[in-house]
Amino acid sequence: NAGVTQTPKFQVLKTGQSMTLQCAQDMNHEYMSWYRQDPGMGLRLIHYSVGAGITDQGEVPNGYNVSRSTTEDFPLRLLSAAPSQTSVYFCASSPDWSTDTQYFGPGTRLTVL
Amino acid sequence: AQRVTQPEKLLSVFKGAPVELKCNYSYSGSPELFWYVQYSRQRLQLLLRHISRESIKGFTADLNKGETSFHLKKPFAQEEDSAMYYCALTGSARQLTFGSGTQLTVLP
Numbered sequence: 001n002a003g004v005t006q007t008p009k010f011q012v013l014k015t016g017q018s019m020t021l022q023c024a025q026d027m028n029h030e031y032m033s034w035y036r037q038d039p040g041m042g043l044r045l046i047h048y049s050v051g052a053g054i055t056d057q058g059e060v061p062n063g064y065n066v067s068r069s070t071t072e073d074f075p076l077r078l079l080s081a082a083p084s085q086t087s088v089y090f091c092a093s094s095p096d097w098s099t100d101t102q103y104f105g106p107g108t109r110l111t112v113l
Numbered sequence: 114a115q116r117v118t119q120p121e122k123l124l125s126v127f128k129g130a131p132v133e134l135k136c137n138y139s140y141s142g143s144p145e146l147f148w149y150v151q152y153s154r155q156r157l158q159l160l161l162r163h164i165s166r167e168s169i170k171g172f173t174a175d176l177n178k179g180e181t182s183f184h185l186k187k188p189f190a191q192e193e194d195s196a197m198y199y200c201a202l203t204g205s206a207r208q209l210t211f212g213s214g215t216q217l218t219v220l221p
């Protein structure tokens with residue numbers, strides 16, 4: 001099993017550009033989520049999904065969109081990047097929506113200029 | 114609303130000394146509490162959870178509902194324990210809320 005994979009590892013964007021951060025898992029987990037990690041603020045939940053076709057907002061959803069068309073994939077879209085979105089993004093998955101033992105991806109470091 | 118507070122951003126101890134990483138939470142119901150750890154160049158991973166009442170790598174954590182705390186302890190720190198530690202909580206919303214993290218450095 002590859003576990004949770006994320007691409008790209010690093011990305012630099014200009015303000016206003018759009019992009020999609022990819023996340024995939026091969027463990028057949030129903031629950032998937034996106035976090036951003038900022039210095040001094042820990043990890044904050046952006047969006048999550050309890051299964052294919054179902055998504056919901058977390059603590060900091062503004063500026064981000066998600067979709068869950070398959071169990072395996074949970075992409076995160078930035079429609080118009082802003083410098084405030086400079087962060088490290090982590091995708092995670094767990095067997096069910098009880099969120100016990102989340103498995104994290106390696107992260108994507110995003111810089112918005 | 115649920116909230117997790119880790120008051121120490123940085124913590125340094127010498128090898129062999131006891132270590133305690135503090136975690137306080139705010140939640141009106143019965144929370145589930147976790148400690149996650151991120152070693153250098155590795156993924157964030159679960160260290161332990163209170164419901165399991167287990168000891169992992171010599172670490173333990175006791176839930177104190179009266180003080181709303183879930184401090185992480187280890188009697189004898191090792192250099193390989195150096196990492197970023199996050200306390201986390203889930204409540205009725207089943208969303209995982211993290212604290213801001215404590216960077217532990219174990220000095221030789």
